Amino acid sequence: MEGQFGWGREEGGWRKGPWTAQEDKLLVEYVRQHGEGRWNSVAKLTGLKRSGKSCRLRWVNYLRPDLKRGKITPQEESVILELHALWGNRWSTIARSLPGRTDNEIKNYWRTHFKQGKPSKNIERARARFLKQRREMQSQLLLQLQQQQGQEQHHQQQRPAGDDHDDDGAVIREASSSSSPAVSLARQHEEDLQTMLQQDMDDLLFQFCCPMASCASSSSCLLPGATAASEEGSSGDHPQLDSGATWGWGSLWNLDDVVDDVDGGGACGGWDDTSFPWLQDQGLAFY
DNA sequence: AAAAAATTCAACCGCTTATTT
DNA sequence: AAAATAAGCGGTTGAATTTTT
Structure with missing residues (x-):
């Protein structure tokens, strides 16, 4: 070899x-x-x-x-981010809070995932993955809805005329074909509004799932001193953790490659x- | 399918700090 | 107390691997 x-x-x-x-x-x-x-x-x-x-x-x-073998979990990632905000590049100090992880491993992880300067493709990938998952969910939902509606229509056709209530007694909506122009305009407006809301929700949800993505892609990062800390080296004072600098416990970085703690974790x-x-x-x- | 680009991570280096002689 | 040695730390490198074009 x-x-x-x-x-x-x-x-x-x-x-x-x-x-x-x-x-x-x-x-x-x-x-x-x-x-x-x-x-x-x-x-x-x-x-x-x-x-x-x-x-x-x-x-x-x-x-x-006693080393953990396997990918950094979302929980560990959160710890790394929080402690890096607190300590800067004191990798060995950070590593002490992560049993089974080495300073080298944490340092590498930070550099490859969160180092500022170059826009990480990880972020774009995470976003793409997220959107794809959502699309799939939506189309699945739509399919279910269509199937349900098909069944309801079938039932309606078998009912005697004039029955405008469903099984629960709720009023059945008028078919769109028979709507007045005013009603269809209102509906169009409602649909547009929902599209806009959906887009906002996408962003919000994505930010929730990938806190670092929204952070790294904008300059208003939650980590007030992280960059300064990494640039000032091991000298003197360290940035304090901003009270608002908390991180979600779930993230999409590792969504499809999070490995269960095979070794049982922790030190043996x-x-x-x-x-x-x-x-x-x-x-x-x-x- | 192949080449190029990007990413990962083990291992190195130089320096500092701690311990031993 | 000083010199020598060992341990520890953070930055950097580059081969291997993975992803993208």
């Missing part, structure tokens, strides 16, 4: 680039025997040609058994041979 892509290079005796399953196994075995820390001894004790820094990173960001206590399935997958079961 290694070397295939120009990676797996060596510099100053240390291997670099993607880790192999064998290397992972060595590192996991080391941590199992000696615990976390003293990363520079890994190379001495296991023969692994990786710097302590590289070993630590691999363990913290990938091998730790001790680890056993089932703690490293990704090693087992490669025939490198951990004892």
